[in-house]
Amino acid sequence: MIRRHPRSALRWLWPPLLLAGLLAFAACGGAPGGQAAAGGSGGGSEAVSEGGVLSGEATVDIVSGLRYSPADITVKVGTKVTWVNRDTSGMVHDVASGVLSGSDLKLDGRFHSPMLGQGQSWSYTFDEAGTYPYLCTVPGHAQAGMVGTVTVVP
Numbered sequence: 001m002i003r004r005h006p007r008s009a010l011r012w013l014w015p016p017l018l019l020a021g022l023l024a025f026a027a028c029g030g031a032p033g034g035q036a037a038a039g040g041s042g043g044g045s046e047a048v049s050e051g052g053v054l055s056g057e058a059t060v061d062i063v064s065g066l067r068y069s070p071a072d073i074t075v076k077v078g079t080k081v082t083w084v085n086r087d088t089s090g091m092v093h094d095v096a097s098g099v100l101s102g103s104d105l106k107l108d109g110r111f112h113s114p115m116l117g118q119g120q121s122w123s124y125t126f127d128e129a130g131t132y133p134y135l136c137t138v139p140g141h142a143q144a145g146m147v148g149t150v151t152v153v154p
């Protein structure tokens with residue numbers, strides 16, 4: 001039975017119910033059997049407590065002050081990380097896998113972006129678990145603190 005009001009102000013009746021439907025898709029996963037603890041094979045465990053493991057896609061902003069933001073992220077294997085140069089000073093920066101040793105750059109060649117101008121971006125997909133320190137190779141930048149780390153977890 002439907003009752004109709006003789007007067008109805010329908011023009012503002014737009015409840016945002018569609019959003020609820022989109023969220024319903026996110027509930028998948030879960031092991032049906034429940035795995036017992038398997039025997040660990042040695043090695044130190046890498047703590048992942050940065051506030052959340054990112055997956056799918058992640059973005060690191062290159063910001064003014066010679067910094068990556070956030071400098072340290074933790075992602076699942078297979079995550080595509082995109083660095084975006086948002087440094088309003090107009091300086092170019094890059095993203096090179098390696099570490100700072102003293103004042104020397106020690107690149108390991110796992111990845112190395114081109115120089116990114118303001119507004120430009122570059123992406124890399126991490127297909128193997130591990131720890132990936134990186135830095136900016138513009139002279140003086142890494143030494144000033146322009147370093148970061150991507151931690152990739154299974």
Ligand SMILES: [Cu+2]
Pocket residue numbers: 066092093094136137138141142146
């Ligand atoms: Cu730089």
